[in-house]
Amino acid sequence: MIEMKNVTKSFDRLTAIENVNLHIHKGSIYGLIGSNGAGKTTIIKLLAGIYLQEKGEVMIDGQPVFENVRLKQKLFYIPDQPYFFSQYTTKQMARFYRNCYPTWDEERFQNLINAFEVDINKKIQTFSKGWQRQIAFILAFSVKPEILILDEPMDGLDPVVRRKVKNLMIHDVAEREMTILISSHNLREIEDICDHIGVIHKGTLIMQKELDELKSNVHKVQIAYKDGVPEQLLNKLNPLHSEKRGSVHLLIIRGEEEIIAKHIRQTNPVIFDLLPLTLEEIFIYEMGDIGYAIKNVIV
Numbered sequence: 332m333i334e335m336k337n338v339t340k341s342f343d344r345l346t347a348i349e350n351v352n353l354h355i356h357k358g359s360i361y362g363l364i365g366s367n368g369a370g371k372t373t374i375i376k377l378l379a380g381i382y383l384q385e386k387g388e389v390m391i392d393g394q395p396v397f398e399n400v401r402l403k404q405k406l407f408y409i410p411d412q413p414y415f416f417s418q419y420t421t422k423q424m425a426r427f428y429r430n431c432y433p434t435w436d437e438e439r440f441q442n443l444i445n446a447f448e449v450d451i452n453k454k455i456q457t458f459s460k461g462w463q464r465q466i467a468f469i470l471a472f473s474v475k476p477e478i479l480i481l482d483e484p485m486d487g488l489d490p491v492v493r494r495k496v497k498n499l500m501i502h503d504v505a506e507r508e509m510t511i512l513i514s515s516h517n518l519r520e521i522e523d524i525c526d527h528i529g530v531i532h533k534g535t536l537i538m539q540k541e542l543d544e545l546k547s548n549v550h551k552v553q554i555a556y557k558d559g560v561p562e563q564l565l566n567k568l569n570p571l572h573s574e575k576r577g578s579v580h581l582l583i584i585r586g587e588e589e590i591i592a593k594h595i596r597q598t599n600p601v602i603f604d605l606l607p608l609t610l611e612e613i614f615i616y617e618m619g620d621i622g623y624a625i626k627n628v629i630v
Contacts, residue, residue, distance in 0.1 A: 332356060333378060333478065333510065338387035340373050347373040348534045351387070355527070358508035360500070362515060362525035362542075364614075370534045371514040372411070375482050378512065379408040391478065404432055406478035411486065413467035421451040421466050425473065432474045440473035446495070461487035468496050472503065479503075479511045485520055497524055522610040530614075542610070549613050550591055552582040555602035564598050571616040583608075583616045 333355035340347050348370040355361045365371045376382045377389050380396040380403055389396050396402060415424055421444070429435040444451055447465050455466055464487050471479060479500070485493050501524070503509040515521055521528060522542065529539035549571070554560065560580050565573070568591065572583040579602060584591055588605065595603055 332390075332392060333512070334388070334390045335374070335377070336388040336390070338377065338384045338389060340377060340382060340384050346534055348377075348531070348536075351531075351534075351536045353529060353536055353539065355510060355512060357510050358504055359527050360504060360511045360513065360525045362513050362521035362528045363531065364515065364518065364521060364528060365531035366516075369531045371531055372482055374531065375408070375410075375480055375512070375514050379403075379406065379480050381408075404434075405476060406480060407432075407471045407474050407476040408480040409464075409467045409471055409482065409484060411483040413463050415455045415463070415466075417456065418454055420454055421449055421469070424455065424466070424470060425451070428470055428474055432476070434475045436473055436475050439475070440469065443469045443472060447492070459487075461489065461492070464488055465492055465496075468499070472499050475503070475507065475509075477507075477509060479509060481511065482514045483516070484513060485515075485517070500524065518611045518614060519609075528610075545613060546608060546610070547588070548585060549608055549616065550584050550586070550588055551606040551608045551612070552584055552591065552595065553579055553602065553604040553606055554582065554595060554600045555579045556598070556600055561598050564594060567594050583612070 333353070335351050335353040338351045338353075339349045351370075351374065353374070363371050363374060373382065377384055378391075378396060380399065383397045391402055391406070394402050416427070419427075425440055429437070447469060449462075449466060449469065455463060458466065464484075468484075485496070488496065500509075500511055504511065513521065513525060525542060527539065527541055528545065530537050555578050568582065568584050568586070570582040570584050574581050592603075592605065
């Protein structure tokens with residue numbers, strides 16, 4: 332269990348996050364979403380034990396993270412710009428992590444090197460950004476951590492490598508109950524892999540829910556009537572958004588699907604369809620009324 336209780340972190344006079352409460356269960360893939368400057372990286376670095384909070388508790392399995400060497404041997408952190416020792420090759424970095432992590436799996440490292448076709452004797456700094464990120468993932472999966480913390484993890488990876496990395500993450504979650512925290516701007520990426528999400532806005536965690544629960548509570552409805560949409564129906568449904576496309580009305584409605592469908596069918600529509608919503612659409616309609624910078628989140 333990863334937990335933050337009433338956590339506040341400031342830099343000089345700037346409060347990066349304030350009174351954040353966050354809970355991530357073992358074996359979960361948790362996506363942390365927010366625009367630039369919202370506080371995502373601050374939360375990530377607090378959970379990785381890099382920053383120390385001014386207020387509150389940052390705990391993993393009931394233990395404080397900061398300066399807890401034994402606990403840090405259970406987690407692996409890949410920042411938005413992976414760091415490697417200057418002039419080191421992949422082989423040398425592997426030797427370093429082998430000495431740091433008792434869970435290092437040499438056989439898996441060799442298998443991953445072959446699968447990703449990496450020259451382990453070439454200096455890492457001579458590789459492109461995408462290749463360096465691949466190497467970071469190879470090292471992370473070879474460590475076999477209990478917790479994997481990722482900041483903008485897929486940046487610079489081509490589609491084939493993204494698929495390989497996602498498959499490895501899903502495999503480790505299924506096989507070892509590894510817990511993953513992903514910070515990302517990319518809602519499509521979050522939707523594709525995460526089972527829980529948290530939304531941070533201006534340093535405050537404003538929402539954390541199961542992705543399926545979030546999707547089950549917001550619906551896209553397509554309806555048409557001979558004489559227009561009944562006003563009493565709109566009053567009952569109180570849509571988050573509505574627009575007209577010819578004779579068809581498109582509504583975004585919060586609530587239970589069965590109740591929404593019952594109200595609509597009672598008005599005898601000519602056309603009635605319930606359409607799937609993407610996470611991107613949910614955020615556009617759910618978060619727009621609080622000034623959430625959705626244009627900076629959707630990629």
